[in-house]
Amino acid sequence: xxxxxRPRSPSIRASRQRGxxxxxxxxxxxxVASLAVSFAGHFQLYASRGENRWHGGQASGFLLxxxxxxxxxxxxxxxxxxVDHLGETWAKQQPPFEVDGGWLDARLExxxxxxxLNSLKDRVEKSVVDEAVPASRFTAxxxxxxxxxxxxxxxxxxxxxxxxVTEAVLDWMDSDDSVTGFGGAENDYYQQLDPSYKAANRxxxxxxxxxxxxxxxxxxxxxxxxxxVVLPEATELNINTLSLPLLRTLQQHTELLxxxxxxxxMILKQRSDKGFTHVAKFLASEPVTSALASDAKVDGRGLSVxxxxxxxxxxxxxxxxxxxxxTLLRRRVDGVLAIGRINQ
Numbered sequence: 651x652x653x654x655x656r657p658r659s660p661s662i663r664a665s666r667q668r669g670x671x672x673x674x675x676x677x678x679x680x681x682v683a684s685l686a687v688s689f690a691g692h693f694q695l696y697a698s699r700g701e702n703r704w705h706g707g708q709a710s711g712f713l714l715x716x717x718x719x720x721x722x723x724x725x726x727x728x729x730x731x732x733v734d735h736l737g738e739t740w741a742k743q744q745p746p747f748e749v750d751g752g753w754l755d756a757r758l759e760x761x762x763x764x765x766x767l768n769s770l771k772d773r774v775e776k777s778v779v780d781e782a783v784p785a786s787r788f789t790a791x792x793x794x795x796x797x798x799x800x801x802x803x804x805x806x807x808x809x810x811x812x813x814x815v816t817e818a819v820l821d822w823m824d825s826d827d828s829v830t831g832f833g834g835a836e837n838d839y840y841q842q843l844d845p846s847y848k849a850a851n852r853x854x855x856x857x858x859x860x861x862x863x864x865x866x867x868x869x870x871x872x873x874x875x876x877x878x879v880v881l882p883e884a885t886e887l888n889i890n891t892l893s894l895p896l897l898r899t900l901q902q903h904t905e906l907l908x909x910x911x912x913x914x915x916m917i918l919k920q921r922s923d924k925g926f927t928h929v930a931k932f933l934a935s936e937p938v939t940s941a942l943a944s945d946a947k948v949d950g951r952g953l954s955v956x957x958x959x960x961x962x963x964x965x966x967x968x969x970x971x972x973x974x975x976x977t978l979l980r981r982r983v984d985g986v987l988a989i990g991r992i993n994q
Contacts, residue, residue, distance in 0.1 A: 752967040821836050
């Protein structure tokens with residue numbers, strides 16, 4: 651006969667129950683603590699995102715405020731007179747100023763102090779081309795672009811190189827499939843590249859588009875970038891705001907070489923901050939006339955002393971959030987309008 655099992659002591663059963671309850675309590679505490687840490691992390695993440703969005707929104711708002719101020723300055727300047735020069739209020743660089751939680755920096759630039767790529771589109775009628783004068787194949791704007799391409803030390807371009815680049819740009823913009831000169835390129839050329847693409851066959855919509863054109867290397871584009879712009883229409887160059895390289899593009903109509911650096915510096919010195927009141931006065935000024943051969947005159951087509959298009963470069967920072975934008979402004983007699991904006 652088997653012996654009877656000895657009954658367990660009530661104290662042992664109670665001790666085991668207390669142990670199970672303690673383990674269960676520890677598990678509950680661990681789960682709650684884990685959830686609390688997770689909730690806290692998510693809360694901090696969402697709060698940080700919300701704060702960044704708020705500060706980013708504030709910075710973007712300050713950029714819009716800079717646009718409003720630029721529009722006011724340009725309208726006020728128009729009432730003061732039609733001539734635009736670097737001595738005016740809009741052209742003066744101001745240091746960054748403090749805003750709530752950060753700073754704002756804004757600078758206005760005359761867009762017509764840059765070469766507008768969309769001024770290249772027109773063609774010279776074949777009936778007026780003189781085969782004995784190579785420059786007669788090109789419009790005044792195209793000749794200035796050819797000269798601009800020759801103003802860089804790096805990369806150095808000869809006149810023939812500059813003509814080839816210009817021919818490729820003309821083919822990029824025109825609507826036909828006829829190759830211009832020896833440097834032009836149409837779809838047959840671009841479709842053989844890897845990756846292949848087609849010529850735009852329209853006006854430029856962005857200056858970076860120039861990088862797709864035949865013979866425009868990265869080095870050449872980077873050299874050109876500070877001096878070119880894309881505007882919605884063909885525009886004149888403002889002689890009162892042109893930089894030294896673009897002053898070198900002002901030559902007699904039969905010449906494809908740029909002015910010397912020395913001659914351009916003399917013109918820049920004569921111009922001063924107040925500029926010229928009329929293009930005719932500029933063309934008749936001593937530094938301009940002495941820069942050319944006897945009886946030669948600078949081609950005055952496509953030149954002006956006033957501007958319609960301006961670029962606003964603005965930067966703003968609020969706490970750790972930074973925003974910047976470039977806005978294209980158009981000024982006419984009925985007011986100033988922001989017609990393009992690149993936000994970054």
